[in-house]
Each structure stands twice: as structure tokens, then as C-alpha cells.
Amino acid sequence: MSDYTLHCFAQSGNAYKVALMLELSGADWTPQWVDFFNGASRSPEFRETVNEMGEIPVLDHKGTRLTQSGVILDYLTSELGTFGWKNEEERREVLRWILFDNHKLTSYTATLRFLRMFAKTGETEVTAWLEGRAKGAYAVLDAHLNGRSFTVGDRPTIADFSLCGYLFWPDEIGIDFSAYPNINRWLDAIRALPGWKSPYDLMPGHPLPAKS
């Protein structure tokens, strides 16, 4: 049995944040597929026994069960000794970007992609509104990355892994990142990290079975 078990599915950028951290840290981990698209993570049983928030990812490690990607990433920096901070000031800066990601970047990006790619709602008032909010977040990140290799302290940290969770799927989100040259360059730098894999190569469940 592996040290770490990650409850995940290939289409989850939030799970990818953790999978990428585990993989790039050389951790001994196994993905455990969750049938999100048939509601497994939102069932009463899942909420009772796995995660009351009804969300993925969930990480099991030596009897400890953790949820929320930001908490798991924080935990893994200390367990694995990788991609963390050098001092309190850097710790706060990492947390600041993880919170920004959760509140403003991933929240709108993930939902926009979900509506377009999986719910297939077509273009609606909601997708237009989400796209506007997501682009606002990309502009903030792009400006921050101007002259920087990574988000905090000029080396990769869990802040980068959180922020990039959904951004290797520009076609699925329906966003052209060429308007954000610093984001593009930064994504290339993450792709170049030894051991990097795309979400669909790192977690099970892709492609989705065709609907009958």
C-alpha cells in the first residue's frame, strides 16, 4: 500500500493541484478514482464518511484524512519537505496566493469550464459573467508574474501548483492565454519541472465514457 492515497478523478483541477505536488515531490502515492460525474462525491454516504463538504480532493495518509486542496498542500510541504517556504513572510505570501486562487481564479475558471465542457450549457449570461470574472483574475496573476519566474520567491511552491490547477486546459475553459504572456511563460516553466505530467496523464478517468 502506498504512503498516500488521493481520492481524485482526471477532470478535477483541484485534485491535480495535489497530484502534481505528490508526483513532483517523488512521493509514494496512489490515485483512487471517484465517480464525480455520476454524483459519487455529493452523495449522502460520501458526505458522511469521506468529506462533509462533498468535494474532491481527499487525501489519506497514515490514518489522517485531509480535505481542501490548500490544506493538503500545506500539510504536504511539512510531510515531504518540498515546495514550501523559507520563513513566515513567505508562508503568508504563499497562503495569500492560495486564497486568491480559491476565491477568484479557480472558483470562476473551474465553473466556467464545467458549464462549457461537461454541462454543455452553451454560451449563457452565466458563462459570460464567469468569463469576465476569470479574466479579471488572470490579469492580476499576469501582472504579478511580470519579471518573476514563479509566484513566490523565484522558485516553484505550492502557490504555483494551486494557481495552475485548471490552466493546462485552455481549450476546455475556452480562454486564449496568449493575452497573458507572463502566465503562458510561467505555465511553460511548470511544464519543464522534472517529472511534470498533465492532469489526464496523472489521474484516472480520462476520457469520459460516451453517453449512451
Added chain:
Amino acid sequence: MSDYTLHCFAQSGNAYKVALMLELSGADWTPQWVDFFNGASRSPEFRETVNEMGEIPVLDHKGTRLTQSGVILDYLTSELGTFGWKNEEERREVLRWILFDNHKLTSYTATLRFLRMFAKTGETEVTAWLEGRAKGAYAVLDAHLNGRSFTVGDRPTIADFSLCGYLFWPDEIGIDFSAYPNINRWLDAIRALPGWKSPYDLMPGHPLPAKS
């Protein structure tokens, strides 16, 4: 000059999270009003000199400038020694709920209130969608608070201050919290904390001037 200066405005629930922490901790703090409704926090000058994320709250303390309410609350638990955690497990549980708040609860709640109360868009596809998402988050919190006085560890922590940031404005959000009896009871328990004040009593800028 006060120990702490909080850049804020009365209508900001995100600023209220920090103002409530400072007030209930008996800190020496002064609010500094930001003209959000005329775009002050989104101006290029504000982004360059105060907060690149273009957001409120911002806290100044002895030459340190902090942004993101979750980071500021974390900082204040150690500076003030109040409303924090007893051990690492509790610290992670507090962080988990702050992340949930940022991603799922405040994000949808604040935006729904903004569209209804300030942008006055009326009921649209977007407000309907946001209301559905917000109610999903309230259901998770309500279930968690069943049998609990507070969110973590049976005493008030910064997790409560984060989650309650917008919830003392049910009329402005347009949500009836009587459907969430545990949330209602928990909000009463926060109101009963010594020194509690409502957002409009704690920060400057209410009421808004009438539009000419």
C-alpha cells in the same frame, strides 16, 4: 496612531471579518475608509501602491502590509494571541473552513448581494445561478454546525469570523436563513460575544450617499 490600520469600507464583509477580529480582541485599531464604490480599490495607483489584487481589506501593522482576509486573520491570531488554534490539527481545520469560505461561501454570497443590492441588476440568470451555489454552501455549513456551538473546537475562532463575514446581511443578500437553523443559532452566538458590533457599526461609509 493606532497599532493597526484597516483599509476598509462598511459594506465589505471581507473587511468585516478582520474588523470583527480586531474589535473582539480589544486591539488598538483604526479604520481607513476606501472609496470602493467609486473604484478606488481597483485603480492602477491602488494596485501599484496598496494591493496588486485590487481588493479590500488591507491591514497595516508596524511597517508590515497584509492583504487577503484569511492571511490577515492568521497573522492576527499570532500577533494578538486570540481566536486561534490549540494544535496543528486544529490549525488545519480552521484553514479548511477559511478556504471553504473563500471558495464556496463568501465568493457566491458576496457577489449575489453585490448584484442585487448595489449593481441592482434585478433577478437574472446570474443571480439565480449564484443563489443556487450559495445555498449549496449554506447547507454544508448548516450540517457541520449541527450539535456544534462554533465551527472548530467549540469556541469562536477566525474560521467563524471568516464564514460570518456577509451573513449578518440576510436581507441584502436576499436569503432567508430560517431554512438553516444551525446557522441562525451560530450567528446568534457570534452576536452574543462581548463587544460584537454589526458591520455598519464597525466600519465607516454607511449609508451610501444617494446617487444624484
